[in-house]
Amino acid sequence: MEKKYISTRNQQKEINFYQAIVQGIGEDGGLLVPDFDFTKMDLDVLSKLNYVDLATEVLSTFVPEEGKELIHDACLNAYGKGLFPEIVVPVKKAGDVYVAELFHGQTAAFKDMALSLLPYLMTLSLKQLKEEREVMILAATSGDTGKAALEGFKDVEGTCIKVFYPLDGVSAIQQQQMVSQTGKNVKVVGIHGNFDDAQSAVKKAFASEELKVASDQHNVFLSSANSINVGRLIPQIVYYFHSYFELVRNNEIKLGDKINFCVPSGNFGNCLAGYFAKKMGLPIDKFVCASNKNNILTDFFTTGKYDANREFYKTNAPAMDILVSSNLERLVWFMSDGDGEKVRQYMDKLNSEGVYEVDDATFAKIKDQFKAGCLSEDEILTTIKTCFNETGYLLDTHTAIGYGVLKQYQQETGDHTKTVLLSTASPYKFPESVYQAIYGEELDVYTAIDKLSEKTGVPVPQALAGIKEREVLHKEAIDKTEIISFIKSEIEAM
Ligand SMILES: *Cc1c(COP(=O)(O)O)cnc(C)c1O
Numbered sequence: 285m286e287k288k289y290i291s292t293r294n295q296q297k298e299i300n301f302y303q304a305i306v307q308g309i310g311e312d313g314g315l316l317v318p319d320f321d322f323t324k325m326d327l328d329v330l331s332k333l334n335y336v337d338l339a340t341e342v343l344s345t346f347v348p349e350e351g352k353e354l355i356h357d358a359c360l361n362a363y364g365k366g367l368f369p370e371i372v373v374p375v376k377k378a379g380d381v382y383v384a385e386l387f388h389g390q391t392a393a394f395k396d397m398a399l400s401l402l403p404y405l406m407t408l409s410l411k412q413l414k415e416e417r418e419v420m421i422l423a424a425t426s427g428d429t430g431k432a433a434l435e436g437f438k439d440v441e442g443t444c445i446k447v448f449y450p451l452d453g454v455s456a457i458q459q460q461q462m463v464s465q466t467g468k469n470v471k472v473v474g475i476h477g478n479f480d481d482a483q484s485a486v487k488k489a490f491a492s493e494e495l496k497v498a499s500d501q502h503n504v505f506l507s508s509a510n511s512i513n514v515g516r517l518i519p520q521i522v523y524y525f526h527s528y529f530e531l532v533r534n535n536e537i538k539l540g541d542k543i544n545f546c547v548p549s550g551n552f553g554n555c556l557a558g559y560f561a562k563k564m565g566l567p568i569d570k571f572v573c574a575s576n577k578n579n580i581l582t583d584f585f586t587t588g589k590y591d592a593n594r595e596f597y598k599t600n601a602p603a604m605d606i607l608v609s610s611n612l613e614r615l616v617w618f619m620s621d622g623d624g625e626k627v628r629q630y631m632d633k634l635n636s637e638g639v640y641e642v643d644d645a646t647f648a649k650i651k652d653q654f655k656a657g658c659l660s661e662d663e664i665l666t667t668i669k670t671c672f673n674e675t676g677y678l679l680d681t682h683t684a685i686g687y688g689v690l691k692q693y694q695q696e697t698g699d700h701t702k703t704v705l706l707s708t709a710s711p712y713k714f715p716e717s718v719y720q721a722i723y724g725e726e727l728d729v730y731t732a733i734d735k736l737s738e739k740t741g742v743p744v745p746q747a748l749a750g751i752k753e754r755e756v757l758h759k760e761a762i763d764k765t766e767i768i769s770f771i772k773s774e775i776e777a778m
Contacts, residue, residue: 294624302409308508358404378677395432424482427458438467464754477764485767511553520557574689585656588647657689
């Protein structure tokens with residue numbers, strides 16, 4: 285069987301895995317999706333593998349047959365060379381909730397899970413395609429993607445990377461992590477605007493005829509490090525399997541038992557990867573999709589209507605401050621049985637009117653598997669405190685949303701199926717909020733880090749050690765309307 289990728293909007297010729305990685309997004313502005321049946325995995329076999337081998341087995345079902353060895357090398361480089369702890373994703377317990385800690389990579393963000401691997405997938409794909417042009421990676425970030433992508437792509441041959449972040453939409457730590465980034469091929473640019481502005485400008489850049497002409501002249505092409513890239517999505521399937529097997533290995537469940545996953549969500553890539561895992565035979569019953577005050581996903585999963593005509597809030601969980609949740613388009617495509625025409629109509633409506641509503645049959649399928657809820661900023665802080673006092677587990681603001689929403693869901697439905705909560709950030713990424721939540725005192729960010737570790741005994745991740753002293757190397761700031769022209773000048777400078 286040939287493994288082809290097509291666009292959710294139906295107007296892209298079939299391409300293979302390597303082309304999908306390199307291209308990043310559909311030529312029609314849609315997202316690339318696998319147009320083949322997912323491989324049903326042998327759980328018994330997989331449960332005995334370490335993370336690198338598990339990742340190899342899972343990921344190689346998405347690539348051409350002869351690609352397995354290349355994928356194994358890539359997984360080994362990403363996960364097996366000391367950038368992560370040996371177990372890669374530790375699964376801990378906070379009361380009766382299992383917490384899969386996705387933040388032990390080199391930037392202390394869950395984005396490291398995929399972005400440690402993506403540069404390897406990119407270079408192997410470029411080689412397979414005998415591509416000689418340079419690739420310019422564009423990334424819009426609400427904080428964590430930027431740093432993780434920079435770290436992943438810095439000094440990777442044949443690539444350069446430009447990261448755009450909202451100047452007052454990321455945490456102090458996130459900003460300091462990005463602006464102090466080293467590497468010959470990296471650029472970090474603050475924008476006056478919010479994350480959605482950055483993301484939509486980057487999406488426009490890919491579709492721009494003008495930039496295409498300039499790129500061709502300068503022997504370069506554009507690609508994406510955002511979770512619209514298939515290469516961001518599929519590495520995230522692996523830790524669903526891994527977390528499940530950790531529960532089996534620790535005798536919390538038996539192989540074959542169904543569990544739920546709770547996912548703090550923004551662009552919906554993380555949760556969607558779980559749906560892929562389910563399609564590959566992992567026994568998952570429900571997904572609980574958690575949001576902050578920007579609760580557009582909660583509304584979608586309860587009504588079937590995606591309504592972006594609403595206020596955008598900046599919250600204490602900034603990585604989830606999003607109104608246009610890109611990967612939802614992929615879920616809608618799968619739930620509409622791959623009807624690209626229908627998805628294109630929805631997305632046209634979203635672009636022109638800011639809203640679309642899926643039909644009843646599609647919504648019924650979605651509602652059956654996806655539950656949702658949201659937390660206010662105050663509820664986030666209360667949840668951090670309650671969880672710490674009751675279980676001793678220290679949550680960051682994003683993971684707290686998952687924890688709080690899960691508790692609400694359990695109470696409302698009586699569904700006490702064992703649940704893995706995906707923890708998307710270290711508490712030390714948002715130390716002011718976490719400290720204030722538990723001890724009631726407002727501290728500056730660096731004092732908060734020190735005092736939080738002193739009082740809770742939870743160690744500060746290596747990735748954040750000495751961050752205060754790092755030199756600021758990137759000071760550029762532009763308006764959101766200048767992103768496209770900025771990219772053009774960068775292309776012309778190649
Ligand atoms: C990116 C991010 C999320 C949202 O993940 P999606 O895959 O975009 O839904 C949640 N929490 C943190 C800390 C993140 O960095």
